[in-house]
Amino acid sequence: AAGVIQSPRHxxxxxxxxxxxxxxxxxxxxxxxxxxxGPGQDPQFLISFYxxxxxxxxxxxxxxxxxxxxxxxxxxxxxxLELGDSALYFCASSPSRTSGRGDTGELFFGExxxxxxx
Amino acid sequence: AQRVTQPEKLLSxxxxxxxxxxCNYSYxxxxxxxxxxxxxxxxxxxxxxxxxxxxxxGFTADLNKGETSFHLKKPFAQEEDSAMYYCxxxxxxxxxxxxxxxxxxxxxx
Numbered sequence: 001a002a003g004v005i006q007s008p009r010h011x012x013x014x015x016x017x018x019x020x021x022x023x024x025x026x027x028x029x030x031x032x033x034x035x036x037x038g039p040g041q042d043p044q045f046l047i048s049f050y051x052x053x054x055x056x057x058x059x060x061x062x063x064x065x066x067x068x069x070x071x072x073x074x075x076x077x078x079x080x081l082e083l084g085d086s087a088l089y090f091c092a093s094s095p096s097r098t099s100g101r102g103d104t105g106e107l108f109f110g111e112x113x114x115x116x117x118x
Numbered sequence: 119a120q121r122v123t124q125p126e127k128l129l130s131x132x133x134x135x136x137x138x139x140x141c142n143y144s145y146x147x148x149x150x151x152x153x154x155x156x157x158x159x160x161x162x163x164x165x166x167x168x169x170x171x172x173x174x175x176g177f178t179a180d181l182n183k184g185e186t187s188f189h190l191k192k193p194f195a196q197e198e199d200s201a202m203y204y205c206x207x208x209x210x211x212x213x214x215x216x217x218x219x220x221x222x223x224x225x226x227x
Binding site: 003004031033035041042043044045048050055056058090092094105106107108109110111112 | 219
């Protein structure tokens with residue numbers, strides 16, 4: 001079965017550069033979530049989208065922005081990168097509870113994009 | 119704000135011994151609790167949820183509202199249980215998950 005696809009899997013950037021991560025949800029999932037997991041840390045919620053609109057916002061820095069496109073894929077844009085942005089960035093998707101496609105509460109995760117800022 | 123605590127970062131258990139991974143939460147409302155697992159080189163995936171009251175791979179977890187706990191248990195550990203386990207909470211009506219810090223379980227052959 002198709003899973004959540006994230007690209008790139010690995011990315012190396014220097015300080016003050018920009019980076020873009022992409023997430024392709026499972027087909028017919030209309031909700032996308034972004035999480036950031038620093039070394040030895042728990043995944044921290046950044047932001048989520050439902051039907052191309054931001055649905056919730058967590059600890060996302062102002063230097064970061066994200067959006068969901070008409071095909072439901074999402075992109076996380078990170079500017080003025082700092083050393084502390086080095087982390088594993090997870091994307092997850094789920095069918096909306098109002099979509100009638102199931103109410104399991106389960107999130108389906110991608111394998112993550114590992115960003116290293118030098 | 120909700121919070122999930124997993125007091126053990128590392129847990130080693132002999133094969134065949136019982137396993138208990140602790141999870142406590144703080145949330146004033148009625149939460150939904152989950153256990154997610156990440157096996158080596160695999161993506162984070164759902165193990166079980168409290169609503170379904172099911173046993174998955176021999177694991178069970180009971181929501182104790184009085185103690186605000188959702189400990190994960192298995193009577194007899196197997197080597198393939200070695201993984202990173204995250205307890206997670208979801209507020210009703212809000213779909214994002216709040217994760218605990220995770221427990222790395224190692225089963226000793």
